[in-house]
Amino acid sequence: METLGSNSSCANGSLITLYCSSQQVLCQIVSDFEPDSSNNITLSSWQEKVKKNYGFFIGVGLAVFSSFLIGSSVILKKKGLIRLVDKGATRAVDGGFGYLKDKMWWAGFVTMGLGEAANFGAYIFAPATVVTPLGALSVLISAMMSSYFLGERLNLLGKLGCMISIAGSSVMVIHAPEEEKIKTMNEMASKLKDTGFIVFAVLLVVSTLIFIFIIAPRYGQKNILIYIIICSMMGSFSVCAVKGMGIAIKGFFQGQPVLHHPLTYCLGVILATSIPIQVNFLNRALDIFNTSLVFPIYYVTFTSMVVTSSIILFKEWNSMSVVDILGTISGFVTIILGVFLLHAFKDLDITWANLPHTYKNPVPPPTPEPTIIKLEDKSILVDNIELPIPEEKPKVFTIHT
Numbered sequence: 001m002e003t004l005g006s007n008s009s010c011a012n013g014s015l016i017t018l019y020c021s022s023q024q025v026l027c028q029i030v031s032d033f034e035p036d037s038s039n040n041i042t043l044s045s046w047q048e049k050v051k052k053n054y055g056f057f058i059g060v061g062l063a064v065f066s067s068f069l070i071g072s073s074v075i076l077k078k079k080g081l082i083r084l085v086d087k088g089a090t091r092a093v094d095g096g097f098g099y100l101k102d103k104m105w106w107a108g109f110v111t112m113g114l115g116e117a118a119n120f121g122a123y124i125f126a127p128a129t130v131v132t133p134l135g136a137l138s139v140l141i142s143a144m145m146s147s148y149f150l151g152e153r154l155n156l157l158g159k160l161g162c163m164i165s166i167a168g169s170s171v172m173v174i175h176a177p178e179e180e181k182i183k184t185m186n187e188m189a190s191k192l193k194d195t196g197f198i199v200f201a202v203l204l205v206v207s208t209l210i211f212i213f214i215i216a217p218r219y220g221q222k223n224i225l226i227y228i229i230i231c232s233m234m235g236s237f238s239v240c241a242v243k244g245m246g247i248a249i250k251g252f253f254q255g256q257p258v259l260h261h262p263l264t265y266c267l268g269v270i271l272a273t274s275i276p277i278q279v280n281f282l283n284r285a286l287d288i289f290n291t292s293l294v295f296p297i298y299y300v301t302f303t304s305m306v307v308t309s310s311i312i313l314f315k316e317w318n319s320m321s322v323v324d325i326l327g328t329i330s331g332f333v334t335i336i337l338g339v340f341l342l343h344a345f346k347d348l349d350i351t352w353a354n355l356p357h358t359y360k361n362p363v364p365p366p367t368p369e370p371t372i373i374k375l376e377d378k379s380i381l382v383d384n385i386e387l388p389i390p391e392e393k394p395k396v397f398t399i400h401t
Contacts, residue, residue: 059126062118063134069115071141071295075149076108078291081283082150092283093221099283109279136166139296146291154292155350161341165300168334172307175320175327185251185261188244191313192263200312201237208233212277220284224293225301225339227285231278232301236309238274241267297342300335 080102081092090096099105115138122131139162146152154162182188191197211230220226244267248258258264285294307328320328 055125059122059131060134062122063126063131064137066115066118066122067135067137068141069111069118071138072145073108073112073115074142074286074291074295075145076111077105077283078108078146078150078286080105080108081287085287092280092287136170136299139166139299142295143292150291152290152292154290155345155348156352156355157341157345157348157350158293161338162296163338164341165296165335165338168331168336168338169300169303170331171334172328172331173303175324175331182243182247183251184256185244185248185258185263188247189261189263194313194315196315197313200309204233204236204309216281221288224285224289224297227281228294228298228301230281231285231298232305234274234278234281235302236305237270238278239306240309240313241270241274245271293342297339300339304332304335 077099080099083104084096084098084102085091087098089098092099119131119135122134143154143159143162147154182191208230211226211233216226216230244263248261248264248267251258282294282298285298
């Protein structure tokens with residue numbers, strides 16, 4: 001049975017022409033059919049109701065919980081690396097992988113994974129403008145926990161740089177445009193084939209190789225930025241790969257032939273390559289530098305690289321307004337200034353106590369009393385007199401014969 005009429009409305013009084021074989025029937029709708037939704041509440045409608053009424057609070061709770069997990073995971077990893085040094089094993093900075101046998105390090109690794117999963121769930125329930133600033137709490141949590149459990153300290157300029165960097169990264173993410181919704185692997189493949197992203201990816205790969213094989217062996221143990229920049233550059237690849245794998249997993253359960261698409265396996269290779277490199281160099285940074293320095297710098301550089309790669313991959317600058325562009329640039333410059341404060345003055349002992357204090361009405365110093373020499377103090381007068389020293393004339397001796 002098929003519909004012949006062009007009127008597709010199902011309102012009262014509508015006419016619909018149907019035919020079955022050679023017979024045609026003209027039907028008129030006399031009443032709307034409304035199923036009883038009160039007795040047929042589906043799972044999807046229940047989820048939508050929860051998300052509408054409590055979604056914001058769930059998202060905020062997940063974001064705070066994620067920050068706690070991620071901040072504490074760094075401390076657990078650092079404790080595992082310290083235990084490795086106490087045992088006399090080869091350190092991570094020297095190429096050792098003994099931390100893979102340490103339970104404390106694996107506890108930190110699993111905790112970070114759970115934190116990232118909670119952060120992903122927070123983005124589902126709450127807007128990014130709320131989740132991203134709350135994600136910066138992980139930096140503050142790691143700083144407080146490193147001070148308590150590891151005995152590490154940040155000077156005043158370091159704390160100021162940390163706050164400035166977090167503010168800059170939050171501004172940059174808030175002004176970043178929303179990602180384009182990609183539903184199939186073919187759409188993801190077309191984005192990856194774009195010339196702009198290919199040039200960006202090639203430059204990123206070349207820069208990473210230069211840092212790994214040339215710069216890191218020479219300056220990695222002296223400059224905290226080297227290992228962290230490598231982690232951030234590899235992190236941009238891993239995030240893009242995770243997004244693609246998420247599309248593949250979703251398509252697999254929807255019956256799409258994702259297993260026959262070559263991009264699925266390419267993304268798997270990228271993940272298998274980038275994540276171990278990222279973990280390795282992050283462990284090297286944690287092994288020789290303070291956690292209170294490593295994690296704030298890693299947070300802001302990683303966020304900057306991910307936002308930049310996402311903008312280039314999805315061409316999101318086309319939908320950005322002038323305010324968003326200026327906000328993104330301002331946030332990036334703020335991040336640079338904050339990282340500079342964190343790194344440049346890390347060895348100075350600057351606290352509130354040794355800062356110069358100023359007052360509105362400063363008390364003038366007392367005027368020194370003039371020294372009065374009495375006439376009786378002859379010895380003082382004699383000592384203060386400078387007598388001229390007569391010049392000695394050359395002596396001439398005459399010999400008479």
